[in-house]
Amino acid sequence: MDNRSRTAEQLVIEKHTERLRRGFHLWPGLKQGRPPALGDYRWTADLILSTWLQAETGMPPTNGLEHRVGNSGGGFDRLDFKFFPQDRWLPDTVTIDLSIPLNRRPYDRRIEIPVPFYGAGMSFGSISEPVMRARAQAAQVWKTFTCTGEGGYPESLLAYKDHVITQIATGMFGVREETIQYAPIVEFKYAQGAKPGLGGHLLGDKVTATVATMRESLPWVSLFSPFPFHSVYSVEDHKKHVDWVKTINPEALVSVKVSTPTDIDMVAVGSYYDGAHIVHIDGSYGGTGAAPEIAKKTIAMPIEFALPKVHRCLLQEGIRGEVVLMASGGIRTADDIAKAIALGADGAVLGTTELVALGCTRCGNCERGRGCPFGLCTTDPELSQLVETDWAAERLGKLYQSFQLQLSDILRRLGLSSIRDLVGRTDLLLYRSQEETR
16 A cells, blocks of 8 residues: 555554654564563554554554564464465455354344454443443444443443343342343353452442442442352253343343363353353453453463364364354454454454553553543543543444454455354464464
């Protein structure tokens, strides 16, 4: 693309990001011993800046910013695709289908989304209400979904209820019959990949009077979500939960969000037989600044190990064709989405990526009431005003557009016309040595 074909806005943005790249001493500098001023090994400064740029333009960057992988030295950053020679790429005239179903059983409600991703649960209390509204607005425009998280269902989301997943987590905060009746999909969160076995913790700083009212608790008192559900200690107990939701809302699909223990394959099988439509596997790379580092780095199984294990087990059980497998926990880019699908998922669930698109710098202050300088992960009423809903929804929509373009390009270069043909195609992935990724 030459300067004449670029818009003035793109040129300004690209010049701005190039100045940032020089000023922040990016990862080549880190390898020489200089500490980074922005980001970390998984979310490098390049990935953060390229995500901002995509949220501005709706296009992948053309100015040299790395937008495909980070610098973690493992996980998705060590995987690449075995792209076909160019003479075997699908021509631009071939339509690429990125849609996926969210119910593959022969009964219950049929829901299909046009892109292979939706928004992860981020609760009222952990993020600001304008961010929740923006995510719901973007989901409505793109005919996909976002999730309430475990903090309840603010009334401002009602206008978007056909595109909002309501979450029931171990703390049962804000869970009411009407919120279950609103929802086309109900998600049970049994565990979070970034902190499995620990439950949740919302510090008192963030429990404002509004948050406390929504969660039916006391203001300025820390809130803990226990682990596990104290009503669920077996797959039979889980079946009672599914039956409870289906009694209140017979039309709702049921998603089960679990972390990645060593027996994650058996958990997925049990969830299917208990009536779940979606098994949502959350790996250890996810979480925000509120998740303890000791948990993120030492407890759960990385998502790239869990997905093929579950996919193979469901195939062996003969039920893979009736289970929707969604992946989260460190999905940052369009390439990450495609790699997760090639490892066995049907689609991906986006969390931190959406916050980065809105200005997150990964500073790690999410757990503090006034800690987020961008009005994202805060409940402070003044800071929350920094996020204008329409502006934020537009940025998320442009990020989705960029991901849509990149996913279509990946499929063309693999000779595939549908994202569903990529599921479980580990033969199309290449594992690079650490030396090759440097």
